[in-house]
Amino acid sequence: MASLPPFAWTLVEGGPEMRVSLVQLSVSDTESVDERRARVAGLVRRRVGDDVVVLPELWTTGAWAYVDWQAGAEPVDGPTVQVMAAAARSAAVWLHAGTLVERDGNGALYNTALVFDRTGALRATYRKIHRYGFDTGEAVLMAAGRDVVTIPTEFGDLGLATCYDLRFPELFRALVDAGTEILVVPAAWPARRREQWRILVRARAVEEQAVVLACCAAGSHSGVDQAGGSLVVDPWGTVLAEAGADEEVLTADVDVGSVAAIRAELPVLRDRVLAVPAPPAGHGGEPRGSGRL
Numbered sequence: 460m461a462s463l464p465p466f467a468w469t470l471v472e473g474g475p476e477m478r479v480s481l482v483q484l485s486v487s488d489t490e491s492v493d494e495r496r497a498r499v500a501g502l503v504r505r506r507v508g509d510d511v512v513v514l515p516e517l518w519t520t521g522a523w524a525y526v527d528w529q530a531g532a533e534p535v536d537g538p539t540v541q542v543m544a545a546a547a548r549s550a551a552v553w554l555h556a557g558t559l560v561e562r563d564g565n566g567a568l569y570n571t572a573l574v575f576d577r578t579g580a581l582r583a584t585y586r587k588i589h590r591y592g593f594d595t596g597e598a599v600l601m602a603a604g605r606d607v608v609t610i611p612t613e614f615g616d617l618g619l620a621t622c623y624d625l626r627f628p629e630l631f632r633a634l635v636d637a638g639t640e641i642l643v644v645p646a647a648w649p650a651r652r653r654e655q656w657r658i659l660v661r662a663r664a665v666e667e668q669a670v671v672l673a674c675c676a677a678g679s680h681s682g683v684d685q686a687g688g689s690l691v692v693d694p695w696g697t698v699l700a701e702a703g704a705d706e707e708v709l710t711a712d713v714d715v716g717s718v719a720a721i722r723a724e725l726p727v728l729r730d731r732v733l734a735v736p737a738p739p740a741g742h743g744g745e746p747r748g749s750g751r752l
């Protein structure tokens with residue numbers, strides 16, 4: 460009979476501790492994209508000792524500066540990817556570099572998240588599925604992603620969603636079905652709906668019994684004050700760390716083992732009755748990644 464590996468109980472009882480930093484950037488109209496990119500790279504390079512670093516949504520151009528999106532759009536091998544890859548490698552961290560305006564080979568724009576591993580390799584991209592703006596802004600200027608994206612790490616699987624996606628729990632359920640333990644949500648959420656942001660982030664943690672790393676922008680651009688209020692939430696819904704309204708680096712130690720423990724103690728996900736519905740036809744976007752809605 461094969462013997463058990465040493466310290467097997469340690470693995471079962473306690474989970475991996477993960478040090479995370481959410482870099483809640485102030486995105487202003489006065490800083491150029493080049494200046495901000497260089498500044499952000501410096502902030503990431505200083506995160507030596509962290510395991511996971513997260514940046515907000517559309518921090519290069521600004522999430523509300525629609526008029527700048529065409530000029531600021533990049534392919535996924537453009538300057539932001541190169542600079543962020545080098546920063547992740549320099550700090551030896553997993554880096555969720557927030558999102559950028561991606562221009563694909565056909566000229567379509569996407570709101571695309573980037574995840575690099577500790578060597579600086581680009582391990583995943585996620586094109587935001589739910590576009591904010593109703594009949595304006597992102598909803599008309601950008602194409603929608605279609606793919607549910609998860610990435611395995613030494614701490615568990617990261618599941619990717621962006622800002623407005625928070626309002627669509629079926630995406631988060633699909634991420635959990637794909638194996639996610641740690642939900643990562645970059646955002647540029649307006650200050651006037653900050654309380655909704657806080658409620659939705661905590662709700663996703665409780666309903667999916669997952670860690671949530673939610674990194675929002677701060678500051679004001681294109682006349683929209685950003686909420687800040689980035690959050691690290693455990694699978695019980697407890698807020699482990701919460702940022703104020705201004706630029707800051709929010710650091711927390713997270714016990715990822717709490718995900719398995721809480722899912723075992725309250726096996727809610729086992730009691731599901733309804734399946735995730737298929738999306739409406741013709742919603743746009745190219746297939747890629749580890750699953751589809």
Ligand SMILES: NC(=O)CCC(=O)C(=O)O
Nearest residue numbers: 591622623647648649652
């Ligand atoms: N950038 C966004 O997705 C904004 C979402 C938002 O403001 C909301 O859902 O409210």
